[in-house]
Each structure stands twice: as structure tokens, then as C-alpha cells.
Amino acid sequence: MRRLLLRRNSPEVAGEVAAETTEAVATPDPTSAAFFDVDNTMMRGASIYHFARGLAARGLFTTRDLAKFAIGHAWFRIRGSENADHIAKAKEMALAFVAGLKVEDVVRLGEEIYDEEMADRIWPQSLALARMHLAAGRRVWLVTATPVELARVIAQRLGLTGALGTVAETENGVYTGRLVGDLLHGPAKADAIRELARREGLDLSRCWAYSDSANDLPMLSLVGHPHAINPDSELREHAAEHGWEISDFRTGRKITLIGLPIAATAGAIAGGIAAGIALRRHYRAA
Secondary structure, three states: OEEOOOOOOOHHHHHEEEEOOOOOOOOOOOOOEEEEOOEOOOEOOOHHHHHHHHHHHOOOOOHHHHHHHHHHHHHHHHHOOOOHHHHHHHHHHOOHHHOOOEHHHHHHHHHHHHHHHHHHHEOHHHHHHHHHHHHOOOEEEEEEEEEHHHHHHHHHHHOOOEEEEEOEEEEOOEEEEEEOOOOOOOHHHHHHHHHHHHHHOOOHHHOEEEEOOHHHHHHHHHOOEEEEEOOOHHHHHHHHHHOOEEEOOOOOHHHHHHOOOOOOOHHHHHHHHHHHHHHHHHHHHO
């Protein structure tokens, strides 16, 4: 693995780069890349929810924890806004669920839970797009508010170049439950990609970006080839107005369920950690 050393106060801190080696291609294209959001773009549903579900199955949550996260999630869903106070609250709650856990254990659990909970939720069409870019010699990164360790696991399992994700603070190899920098969300994604492009020598006008959410308009607008996948209504309208490519891999009932804002806002990383666990009976009954 090749890991870039980052300055603590630089924009990329929120999107720490974990660049994994992929198979060599016949004609590398070093100035071009593709960036994929994860939740509802590369994967059905919210990756942090699936991870939390796996942790809960292993007894790593208390009832009090689940109630706290579910209430937080409901707050962000109901309010639906992303003002400074909400973002601050999201940052406070974002990674509390891993506080006290060892980094090596979270990585190991992430690998296990990916195989158990996430592998069969990857959109095959999105993965095919990513592999198309790899075959063309382009590097492919995941860009997500999900903790970077989990984002790395997903990228590794899919054979992608690497991942940009939210960075959790650690002390002596143990998570403190606090963030380093900001959630990798909204404009922060665009900032992290700009810094990656600077470091890697990418020409953003020759790059692609994929997302389902209008929250990612800063990222999508940054590249020469934006692509809306399974878009929410606001992104669909924006993409149509600007002539962006639109793909929707959902059908029927799946659109209703996947379209729920489980991971659409900064609140998802705060409250969505266990929201699906608390509300899964509702979804099953729907």
C-alpha cells in the first residue's frame, strides 16, 4: 500500500488518501481519473449503516448507543437542512461509535462486515463503470463521508485505486471518537479532490465524477465529466439542465427505499450509524 503523508491542517486531511495498487494497464493515463461517491452510487444504501449493523451483531453497541444515534438520525432527516449548527452537531457525533476501539480491529471488522453485509449490495453497473475507467488506464477513487478505514476496505475489495474518507483521530492506535478536520461531505469532497489532483498531477477537466446526491454538486461541478447515478430529485433536475449524463439503476420499490435520505446529509454520518438498525423493522414492513 502507498500512503501519502498529510499535513494536519491541509484540505485533504478530511479525505486522507489511501492509494491501493491495481493491476497494470496497457496504456496508463496519468492525468485522468474517476471519482465515485459510495452510498447509493456504488452501493445500495449507506455503507456506515451496514458497518454499524455488523458491529451491532457483534455486541459492540449498547441499547443507549443505538437510541442516541437513531434520535440523531431522525433529527437530521426531519430538519433536512445543513446549517453550521447541524454540521457542528454532526461532527460531534460522527465517529463516537468507534471510540475506544483499536484501529486494527476496526479494519479487520470492516473486512469481515464488507464480505457479510456489503458485497452483494454493490451496484454491478457502477462497478462496471469503475472497471471501464481502470481498463482505460485511469485511476479510480472512492470519495465518501464514511470513515477512511472502511472506505479503503471497500476500494480494496473492488480493486480500485484508493479512497478518500472522513478521518478519525487516534491515540496509540485507538480511536478517540473525535474527527481530524471535517466530515468529507459537500464542499469538503471537492477540496480533497483538488488536493489529490495537485499531488497526483491530475487534469480535472479530463476527470469523471459520479454521485447520487445534490450534496455532491461541488464535486461533480469540479470535473469535466460529471455523471448522476440514481440521482435525488434536485440532482436529477440540475443534471438535466446542464446536460450531464444520468443513469438510474433502481426500479420500482427499490427507488422508494434507496431514495430515502439515509446518507444524503451530514447527519447520516452522525445519526445514520445505527438508524437502519433501529428502523429496519419499518423498512421490512414497507
